[in-house]
Amino acid sequence: AQRVTQPEKLLSVFKGAPVELKCNYSYSGSPELFWYVQYSRQRLQLLLRHISRESIKGFTADLNKGETSFHLKKPFAQEEDSAMYYCALSGRTYKYIFGTGTRLKVLA
Amino acid sequence: DGGITQSPKYLFRKEGQNVTLSCEQNLNHDAMYWYRQDPGQGLRLIYYSQIVNDFQKGDIAEGYSVSREKKESFPLTVTSAQKNPTAFYLCASSIAGTGNNSPLHFGNGTRLTVT
DSSP states (O other), X not given: OOEEEOOOSEEEEETTSOXXXXXXXXXXXXXXXXXXXXXXXXXXXXXXXXXXXXXXXXXXXXXXXXXXXXXXXXXXXXXXXXXXXXXXXXXXXXXXXXXXXXXXXXXX | OOOEEEEXXXXXXXXXXXXXXXXXXXXXXXXXXXXXXXXXXXXXXXXXXXXTTEEEEOTTOXXXXXXXXXTTBOOEEEOTTOSOOOEEEEEEXXXXXXXXXXXXXXXXXXXXXXX
């Protein structure tokens, strides 16, 4: 079955500390993986996708097919990174499956 | 300015009444989606549509209905059969087609409260 797992509901880190938001997936085939972010009082928006292999706002995510993971990382957290982060998967049917989300709090 | 518009932002209904949530997009996207967002449960797919006059059930379609008569519009009706309708509803759209999946564009959401 298709599934996206984000094991942490809440992750608190201090400003300047490294951040890793975990995402594991289950899918028979070659899915496309995304990270979406929802800042306070803003709509949910795309942060990055694995096929782009780019860094957005200092965040990167590498697709590890062996471990079926797509963890989101940033070397130095900033207070403005505080938000709700969702990992999502999409396959051939264009049906997107989301994880339950991780709330990141960056403490001053 | 292109985007997705959901209306209204807040909606209140009495139990037993059907209610329709509006979703309009001017992005010329083929695919549209309805999600329900509950605390601790993330986003759960209700219905999606890849093309006009066609739609498929998502993971929690019971108690909901949709229509896709126009490319720009994908209204969601929450019926009286939905046992727990109070929630935050998100509409999204994307470019459909073969090849890489395009990302979702979301509306601002509608918060429905049923009493």
